[in-house]
Amino acid sequence: MAKDIRIVEVGPRDGLQNEAAHLSLEDRRQLVSLLASAGLRYIEVGAFVSPKWVPQMQNSGTLISGLFELKKEKVISSGVQFSALVPNPTGMKDALQTSLTEIAVFGACSESFSKKNINCSIEESFERFAEVIRLAKQNRIKVRGYLSTAFGCPYEGAVSPKVAVNLVQRLLKMGVYEVSVGDTIGVATPKQVRLLLRKLKDKVSLRKIAMHFHDTRGTALANVLASLDLGIRVFDSSVGGLGGCPYAKGASGNLATEDLVYMLHGMGCRTGVDLAKLVAMRPWIESRIGRQLPSRVGQAGVPSHRYDQ
Numbered sequence: 001m002a003k004d005i006r007i008v009e010v011g012p013r014d015g016l017q018n019e020a021a022h023l024s025l026e027d028r029r030q031l032v033s034l035l036a037s038a039g040l041r042y043i044e045v046g047a048f049v050s051p052k053w054v055p056q057m058q059n060s061g062t063l064i065s066g067l068f069e070l071k072k073e074k075v076i077s078s079g080v081q082f083s084a085l086v087p088n089p090t091g092m093k094d095a096l097q098t099s100l101t102e103i104a105v106f107g108a109c110s111e112s113f114s115k116k117n118i119n120c121s122i123e124e125s126f127e128r129f130a131e132v133i134r135l136a137k138q139n140r141i142k143v144r145g146y147l148s149t150a151f152g153c154p155y156e157g158a159v160s161p162k163v164a165v166n167l168v169q170r171l172l173k174m175g176v177y178e179v180s181v182g183d184t185i186g187v188a189t190p191k192q193v194r195l196l197l198r199k200l201k202d203k204v205s206l207r208k209i210a211m212h213f214h215d216t217r218g219t220a221l222a223n224v225l226a227s228l229d230l231g232i233r234v235f236d237s238s239v240g241g242l243g244g245c246p247y248a249k250g251a252s253g254n255l256a257t258e259d260l261v262y263m264l265h266g267m268g269c270r271t272g273v274d275l276a277k278l279v280a281m282r283p284w285i286e287s288r289i290g291r292q293l294p295s296r297v298g299q300a301g302v303p304s305h306r307y308d309q
């Protein structure tokens with residue numbers, strides 16, 4: 001039986017935060033609108049972080065108000081769920097000025113990365129998340145959790161699966177509905193993915209786990225396959241393979257949404273995404289970011305024949 005897979009599109013956030021070109025608000029709005037019209041139903045559109053740290057995400061509040069206007073005008077379907085990153089109560093206060101019904105907190109599995117990315121220790125970050133989650137619950141806002149460097153850290157090397165399992169459990173206990181486990185610098189192979197997911201399965205329901213792969217070393221789709229076999233049904237990806245993380249050197253693009261969708265559809269999975277529409281966005285995005293996108297399916301195009309019979 002075909003599997004339904006939920007794709008969380010992170011291009012407008014994880015993607016754009018690492019592009020040298022800073023897109024205008026109008027272009028960011030247009031990007032989200034195009035993604036929604038290609039069938040993406042979960043889109044992370046911005047981040048309430050410091051503009052001094054990540055200037056690409058500035059004015060996310062204004063962007064989000066514009067996107068809700070597009071929903072009202074039915075340019076964007078009412079079924080599309082927007083979300084944005086929130087690191088601390090300051091960011092949450094800004095998020096509360098918008099109509100968002102979902103946000104995401106983001107922590108790390110290694111101390112050095114936590115310090116570089118959000119300027120605090122893992123323990124301090126969890127204290128901040130507790131307050132963010134409290135404010136979110138008070139305002140009926142759903143919270144997703146991210147854990148970066150779950151397989152490896154650019155500063156500390158390999159990360160023990162025990163660390164990730166413990167932090168996933170803590171985030172779930174705090175009230176996030178799902179944890180996205182991140183291979184931030186694209187070092188994992190299917191062996192590590194299976195090991196971590198088997199350990200996680202002993203402690204939490206894998207229905208509460210999403211996987212977030214970066215394709216830095218070409219292992220992202222292999223890691224998706226390993227995750228699918230173990231029961232994961234939610235994957236983060238970014239259109240064209242945009243992205244990375246400004247505080248993880250070498251964290252090149254996220255797994256490209258086109259590549260993920262092509263493989264999933266070819267395996268009989270359903271995503272709700274129109275692959276041809278997604279691929280057709282490519283020239284527009286490339287013209288805005290001023291470089292070629294790495295997605296393989298984007299470069300090769302959607303085949304005119306079906307090969308999945």
Ligand code: HMG
Binds near residue numbers: 050054087181
């Ligand atoms: P900080 O400097 O430690 O904050 O930054 P602070 O509390 O000391 O305050 C200093 C100043 O920042 C103050 O302003 C605050 O008001 C302001 P001043 O008085 O100097 O004028 N400030 C803020 N401004 C806007 N929004 C806020 C905010 N908080 C304080 N929320 C902070 C701490 C977390 C804000 C900073 O470190 C930051 O913005 N970091 C950026 C983190 C980021 O966006 N990283 C990329 C995303 S994570 C990622 O990509 C990984 C992921 O994709 C998964 C994966 O791949 O593994 C999720």
Ligand code: MG
Binds near residue numbers: 212244254
């Ligand atoms: Mg990422």
